[in-house]
Amino acid sequence: MQNISDCYYKKAQAYLSIDTVRCNCCFHGIYVLYLCWEPNVEQASFFFFYFFSVAGSPFLFSSLFSFLFFSSFPVLPNFRKAGKFSILTPADPCSSDPCKNNGRCENRGSSFSCLCPEPYAGTTCEKVKNMCLEKRCHGGDCLITLTPPYFQCRCNHPYKKPDCQRASSPCRPNPCKNGGICIRHRIRSKFTCKCPEPFSGRFCEIGPDDCYEKASSKYRGSVNQAVNGKTCLHWNSHVLLDYPINAFMEDADSYGIGEHNFCRNPDEDEKPWCYIRKSHKVEWDFCDVSPCSGTDSSTDPPGSNEIFKRCGQPEIQRPLTRIYGGAKTTAGKHPWVASLQIKTSKRNTHFCGGVLIQACWVLTAGHCIEQPAENLQVALGKQNLKKREHQEQIFDVEKIIVHYKYREKDGVPHNDIALLKLKPVDGHCAVETKYVKTACLPHFFFPVGTDCFISGWGLTETDEESHQLLDANVKLISQKKCNAPRAYDHILDESMFCAGNLRRPRADSCQGDSGGPLTCVENGSYYVYGLVSWGDGCGLKNKPGVYTQVTTFLSWIKSKIQSESRSLH
Structure with missing residues (x-):
């Protein structure tokens, strides 16, 4: 076999008329595949040799293809040998x-690796290491910091640093501010x-x-106590590293x-x-902070006016933590989104x-x-499907209208559109609010x-909803x-379009x-x-x-809604 390989190697040199040719090869069954190039020359030649034995003598058929035939691709010497391989040099x-x-x-050829500074980790240094795994803060909480040693014990009064294990006299010196009187309990x-x-x-x-205005997302006060009397966790506490909202988001x-550990409202809640x-579990709760005088803290109440002022006008613009190319949105950012649900007994x-x-x-x-x-x-108005929310509006469905040309062919839906008519509650359907x-x-x-x-x-990075x-x-x-x-090979018709990124898979309709x-x-x-x-x-x-092209169905949508409106009179 070595002699045959040498023969092929010399044949490649003869084809290229150079002596400096270098080749890589791989064997698969009766085939020998060569990729040959001259060092420091961007254009290369590709050899595909077939050989098999005829009466004990090797029989050779070879063909030469210039990369110009494939439009002058650059060379990738270290190609993969796993069924498919790349001849193109990927971008850095x-x-x-x-x-x-x-x-x-660090460039690894067709991939990369990230060297992460402390305390970061992950494929792209997107995570923060839990530096508190082996650290115990007895009468306090272990916090993650961005300076060495990347953690510290935050001691609850009257416990002392460094590990919050020893407590001093709670009222000496007096920890109470603004003239407060410290009263010591029987427990030390x-x-x-x-x-x-009024403190x-x-x-x-x-x-x-220290109060919050109607736009409570702008609250920057110092209240750090929940309405149930519990002290707030620090946003950089190690127990919050796996939560979507923390000091490192x-x-x-x-x-x-x-x-x-001051109260905040990053997701536009009430x-x-x-x-x-709470009971060794992490929960969230509203804070014991009052609305400023003259501030109406109540939610916009549902009214009887069904005329929406102007379409397509959200009051919230900013996203939160990224999830699988998507983001956890703030309430009210997409106030037109509806959740279709199947009724069950539970x-x-x-x-x-x-x-x-x-x-x-x-x-x-x-x-x-x-x-x-x-x-x-x-x-309507939903943010979290697992809990009842003050801003939600729930309706039964009175009528369903599926497009008369809807069909599925080879598993692909065509004219994929339908209308749901909501059943009024107390004489009206959806009412315009900040969230609807x-x-x-x-x-x-x-x-x-x-x-x-x-x-x-939709789907998250764990393939779960x-x-x-x-x-x-x-x-x-x-x-x-x-x-x-290479994409959908003429499957899409005029009722469809696609969106996303063809080359770099990122956000998707998942x-x-x-x-x-x-x-x-x-x-x-x-x-x-x-x-x-x-x-x-x-x-x-x-x-x-792939998405249904709504503009194509504009006349159908309007005619069906108008027809239903006329049928009421």
Whole structure:
């Protein structure tokens, strides 16, 4: 075999008319595959040799292909030998600076690795190590810091550093502020501060001006106690590292979150809140902080007016922590998103998404409709599917209208669109609030490359559905590219379009739900341009998400709604 290989090697040199040719080869059955190139020359030649034995003598057939035939690809000497292999030199994987938190990227050929500074870890240095695993802070909490040794014990008064194991006299010196009186308990470490008016808090540290305005997300006060009296955990506590909101989340400082335990409201909840320990478990609770005088802290009450002022106008713009190319959204950021649920005797089950386009009308995908109207319920204003929320509006479904040309061919849904008519409650359907609004219907087409948004309770990085509403950015892709042989090979018709990223799998319609909206912005208004329909896997290269083209069905939508309105009179 060595002689035959030498023969091939010399034959390659003869073909290229050079003596410096270098070759890599691999053997597979009766085939010998050679990739030959001249060092420091970008163009290369590709040899494919067949050989087999005829009457004990090797028989050789060889053919030469210039890379010009494939349009002058650069050389990759270290190709893979596992059935498929790459001949193209990939772009420098470090060029996009994938390592976060000042991690250093090292080029590994077709991949990269990140050298993470302490205390970061993970593929892209996106995680924070729990430096407290072997550290015990007896009368306190172990906190993660960004300076050596990357942890510290935060001692609860009257315990002392460094490990919070010993307690001093709780009232000597007096820990109470603003003239508070320290009252010592029978248990050595227990005490109470008796606060003069108008101060409050464990140490009388909360003054009358420490209150929250109506926009409670901007609260930057010093209250650190929940309404149940529990002291708030520090946002950089080691027990919060696996929680989506902590001192190390993206843009934490813009939400007022850092190495402290003051109450905050980063996700636009009713009022400031914090994490607490309760029965050795971590929970969250609202904080014992009052609204400022003149502030109406109540939620907008449902009224009888079903006329929405203006479509496509969210009051919240900012996302929170990233999840699988998507993000946990703030309440009210996508106020038109609907959760379609199947009624059960125990707990309703979310199965598809939808989008509110009028007070009594929700748009969704046709393939979602597998149940009669009486088995369905629509939830609006939802953020967390696992709990009842003050802003939610729940409706039964009065009628379902699936497009008359809806069909499935080879597992692909065509004309994948349907309308749900909501059943009024107390004489009205959806009422406009901060958390419930309509999306606009598009009367035009957005150009290729437009940045749009998908949202819903879709798949996370663990392939499980999220109970938190997610969102992600996607780009509109041309029909020509979507229908290319390497993508969907002419499956898409005029009722569909695709969006995402063909080359770099990132956010995908897995962040949405079937029937959920893809919205694009024009002049500050959000238009429901697509409905999540189908796709080949999640986040795969050349397999972006496919969406129903809502603009194509605009006349059908309007005619059905008008027809139903006329039938009432």
